[in-house]
Amino acid sequence: xxxxxxxxxxxxxxxxxxxxxxxxxxxxxxxxxxxxxxxxxxxxxxxxxxxxxxxxxxxxxxxxxxxxxxxxxxxxxxxxxxxxxxxxxxxxxxxxxxxxxxxxxxxxxxxxxxxxxxxxxxxxxxxxxxxxxxxxxxxxxxxxxxxxxxxxxxxxxxxxxxxxxxxxxxxxxxxx
Amino acid sequence: xxxxxxxxxxxxxxxxxxxxxxxxxxxxxxxxxxxxxxxxxxxxxxxxxxxxxxxxxxxxxxxxxxxxxxxxxxxxxxxxxxxxxxxxxxxxxxxxxxxxxxxxxxxxxxxxxxxxxxxxxxxxxxxxxxxxx
Numbered sequence: 211x212x213x214x215x216x217x218x219x220x221x222x223x224x225x226x227x228x229x230x231x232x233x234x235x236x237x238x239x240x241x242x243x244x245x246x247x248x249x250x251x252x253x254x255x256x257x258x259x260x261x262x263x264x265x266x267x268x269x270x271x272x273x274x275x276x277x278x279x280x281x282x283x284x285x286x287x288x289x290x291x292x293x294x295x296x297x298x299x300x301x302x303x304x305x306x307x308x309x310x311x312x313x314x315x316x317x318x319x320x321x322x323x324x325x326x327x328x329x330x331x332x333x334x335x336x337x338x339x340x341x342x343x344x345x346x347x348x349x350x351x352x353x354x355x356x357x358x359x360x361x362x363x364x365x366x367x368x369x370x371x372x373x374x375x376x377x378x379x380x381x382x383x384x385x386x
Numbered sequence: 387x388x389x390x391x392x393x394x395x396x397x398x399x400x401x402x403x404x405x406x407x408x409x410x411x412x413x414x415x416x417x418x419x420x421x422x423x424x425x426x427x428x429x430x431x432x433x434x435x436x437x438x439x440x441x442x443x444x445x446x447x448x449x450x451x452x453x454x455x456x457x458x459x460x461x462x463x464x465x466x467x468x469x470x471x472x473x474x475x476x477x478x479x480x481x482x483x484x485x486x487x488x489x490x491x492x493x494x495x496x497x498x499x500x501x502x503x504x505x506x507x508x509x510x511x512x513x514x515x516x517x518x519x
Binding site (some may be wrong): 212213214235238259261269271279280281283284295299302304313314317318321322324325328329332343346359360361362364365366367373375376377379381383 | 476491
């Protein structure tokens with residue numbers, strides 16, 4: 211059975227502890243907070259990529275979490291740039307986390323997960339009950355910055371971890 | 387209750403006395419000892435509130451700092467972290483440049499959009515690397 215994407219639920223609890231990643235915070239989020247944020251706090255929804263080869267035990271190859279986000283300003287000082295911006299706060303979807311198990315990295319799973327996250331976001335933006343302008347993420351290291359830059363996300367900060375943004379307006383207007 | 391408190395105080399006194407000698411302070415420097423201990427504890431709490439893991443390393447030997455209070459702090463940090471992103475003026479400037487420019491998708495983004503609309507889209511085949519011996 212090929213890799214499949216599924217929304218995380220309690221039935222996946224037994225699979226969580228097998229997930230490995232070089233960033234401890236990404237492992238810890240999946241194992242300790244993802245279900246809580248889904249069921250109790252209602253902060254984020256996590257999707258997992260499950261690999262279940264025939265006759266073998268299922269494993270989580272990667273995951274991503276989506277949440278809504280309100281992009282706001284730290285100061286109220288007038289800026290010339292504000293003329294080109296919609297009024298703050300600007301609503302967006304936050305790709306809160308995206309991680310691939312370290313034993314299956316370099317096989318296109320990150321790209322596949324990113325496409326899934328973007329597809330879900332565009333689906334809601336096009337026909338869901340909400341309007342939002344931005345697709346936002348926090349890149350955890352320089353490799354992640356480079357990965358997201360390939361998809362056109364622009365970094366807002368200079369340091370890493372780094373906040374990155376994609377303007378959805380052009381994507382929603384395009385036919386593809 | 388008072389007996390429990392007395393025992394607890396004795397244990398605390400022993401620990402503080404041990405710390406005092408390890409930090410090279412003399413018995414009259416109780417305030418300095420408290421200041422040092424508070425500074426160390428405050429640093430640990432700040433790291434935990436920022437969502438960082440606190441650990442001690444010597445070569446491959448790693449000891450994770452674990453404590454119920456730290457878990458509670460980290461839980462609270464996560465609960466308030468997600469819904470708001472507050473931008474500095476520099477970040478606002480960059481966002482304005484992004485939103486003001488013409489839509490020109492990168493090749494990877496164009497490919498991703500095409501993949502999403504393709505009926506032939508398939509997930510990658512996964513090959514699990516064996517753990518190093």
